[in-house]
Amino acid sequence: MRPLNTLEERQLAECVSARFPREIDIPDGSKLTLAQMVASDWQFLEDLLRTTPAVERQFFRHDVSDAERVQRWCSELDYRHNLPLLAWHGGRIVADATLEQEPGFWTAHVAKVRLLVRPEYRRRGVATRLMGSLIELAGDLGLHRLVYECAAEQTELMAYLMRLDFKPAATLPEFICDRDGKFHDMVFMVHNVE
Numbered sequence: 001m002r003p004l005n006t007l008e009e010r011q012l013a014e015c016v017s018a019r020f021p022r023e024i025d026i027p028d029g030s031k032l033t034l035a036q037m038v039a040s041d042w043q044f045l046e047d048l049l050r051t052t053p054a055v056e057r058q059f060f061r062h063d064v065s066d067a068e069r070v071q072r073w074c075s076e077l078d079y080r081h082n083l084p085l086l087a088w089h090g091g092r093i094v095a096d097a098t099l100e101q102e103p104g105f106w107t108a109h110v111a112k113v114r115l116l117v118r119p120e121y122r123r124r125g126v127a128t129r130l131m132g133s134l135i136e137l138a139g140d141l142g143l144h145r146l147v148y149e150c151a152a153e154q155t156e157l158m159a160y161l162m163r164l165d166f167k168p169a170a171t172l173p174e175f176i177c178d179r180d181g182k183f184h185d186m187v188f189m190v191h192n193v194e
Contacts, residue, residue, distance in 0.1 A: 012079055015140050019133070020085065026125040030089060034133055037084040041093070042074035045086075048093045051118050058178040059151045085137075087130050094121040097130045099138060099146075109144040113191075131164055138193045145190055151176050152185035166191045 021035035037045070046067055052060075062069065077084075081102070087095035100112040113134065117127050138146055148166055150158050158168070166189040175186035 009080060012083075012141070016079070016083070016137070019137060019140070024087075024129050024133070026129060028124055030124070032094065032126065032129070033088040034130065035086055035088060036079070037074065037077065037086050037096070039075045039077060041086065042071045044093045045074060045096065046070045048096060048116065048118055052116060053119065058180070059154065059176065059184075083137075085130065085134060087126055089121070092118075094118045095126050095130050097127075097134045099134060099141075099143070101143075109142070111138060111143050111146055113146045113148045115148075127160070128164070135164070135191065135193060143193050146193060148189040148191075150187045150189060151178075152187050154187075158187060158189060161189045161191075164191065 016036055021033050024032050024034055026032060049070065082098060082100050084096055084098040086093050087097075095115070095117040097116075098114040100114065101108075101110070113131075115127060115131060117130075135146065146166070147169075148161055150161075152171065158166075162168075168187055169190040170188045172186045172188075174183035176184040178184060
């Protein structure tokens with residue numbers, strides 16, 4: 001299959017709709033629903049973002065405290081370049097994982113991955129099931145590499161990603177500037193999609 005950003009929108013929609021929504025079980029016996037994000041999910045996404053600890057929000061690329069920004073993100077979804085999947089439980093979003101791809105030929109086979117899990121759902125298998133679904137989808141979409149960008153201090157996150165076969169590929173010194181203006185090294189973790 002051709003990489004994500006060269007797929008026709010119809011082909012992409014067919015690929016995603018064949019997989020989602022779907023129910024998954026996590027180890028504690030809970031059932032979650034995985035679904036593609038739609039514009040009307042913005043308030044649920046805002047709720048998830050608000051639950052993220054401040055120390056983690058330091059490394060977000062954007063200020064997510066602005067509800068209008070979150071609503072705009074959701075209303076301007078372009079699935080060929082930014083494909084978010086949500087894990088739902090009890091009427092709320094408990095996790096968000098995204099494939100983000102930049103247009104172009106050089107990296108048409110590569111997507112950045114983002115992951116956010118509601119704190120009370122961590123260490124319950126939610127992230128692993130959601131990331132597994134995202135990696136499978138990446139393969140179906142013709143992607144060959146997934147990249148996760150981390151701050152060097154996010155050692156727990158990097159250890160988790162290594163359990164999913166992501167490998168540290170490069171470190172860029174002082175590449176991240178946090179909300180307080182402090183610089184941090186950025187580590188690129190790379191997963192080869194089979």
